[in-house]
Amino acid sequence: MRITKIPKGLMIALLAGFSCLSAQPTWADLAVTYRELGIAYRDQGDLPASIAAFQKAVELNPDNLEGQVNLGWTLHLAKRDRRAARVLERAIQSDPYHVKTFNALGIVYLVNHDLAAAVLAHSWASWLDPNNEIAYYNLSLSYQRLHQLPWAIAAAQKAAELEPDNPHPWVALAIAYFDQDDRENAHQAYQQAIALDDRYSDRAFLMYLDEAGFSSEQIERSESVLSSLSGQP
Structure with missing residues (x-):
């Protein structure tokens, strides 16, 4: 209601x-x-x-x-x-064991660009609850910004495994692969996001990722993945 x-x-x-x-x-x-x-x-x-x-x-x-x-x-x-x-x-x-508090605090650190603190908060939250998709997803975004790409990929894969119907972890996984020059896996991950929500095939819609914790640079990287997927320069 x-x-x-x-x-x-x-x-x-x-x-x-x-x-x-x-x-x-x-x-x-x-x-x-x-x-x-x-x-x-x-x-x-x-x-x-x-x-x-x-x-x-x-x-x-x-x-x-x-x-x-x-x-x-x-x-x-x-x-x-x-x-x-x-x-x-x-x-x-x-x-210090309340998962929701650490999830919220980690997200706040992430949008504040306090990346080390975001990693610490979300790592603790994922340890407290191994099925905590929120923590793994935001760890992926944090690690990608820190250029720790293998860890970003692993965290995004775990988030996608825990919540496969959420397109956000798939986009996070795609940009981490893309930064590692692995376009094949980047495209496969991004296609999963499109399959879940076809709005991700619209470049203009990607600005919405700001609300999902993506930085402006990560949104630009998502646009690059989409452009390369569609064969655009």
Whole structure:
């Protein structure tokens, strides 16, 4: 069901009504309400309102890891990645074994071009959960930028194995092979991406890869793979 926009006045009314349900509502209870509002705002694309709600949730219950991760991830979606990193770095101090926190933090490091930190975060996340496709996929992007191509290929292959219906790992695998001058395997990997989503045969669509963690250089490399696949100069 599609979530409609929540008016600010309704949010205040909901919170007031919630506080009347119990004679002594706890701060943790109120934090849950703010987290739910933050998720609703984020789902409808209102990132400023979502961030404000998650910030309030963290203020009310600073020890709740879910609130910290939601705040950090939403800051990332709003392209406030330096602040997102600080929030998520505090979160991992609370629980150094929480996979979702390390996934989120690793992605933030990746888009911040903190590649060594991204590798460390995603390596730990993949160790905590060997079936963590997110970690392997982002390791591939990180290693490709670091010109560690055998590791980039191995990580992309693992990500594609874990989530074969996702075209992103196949594109990551294609550009790693392409950088290794292995055009045959690069083309095969890229054709897998096209088979899953034929929009990847459209050069203009590749700009969307920015939302999947690709750098501008990696998007250009993807365009080069597509051009070579179609025989264009």
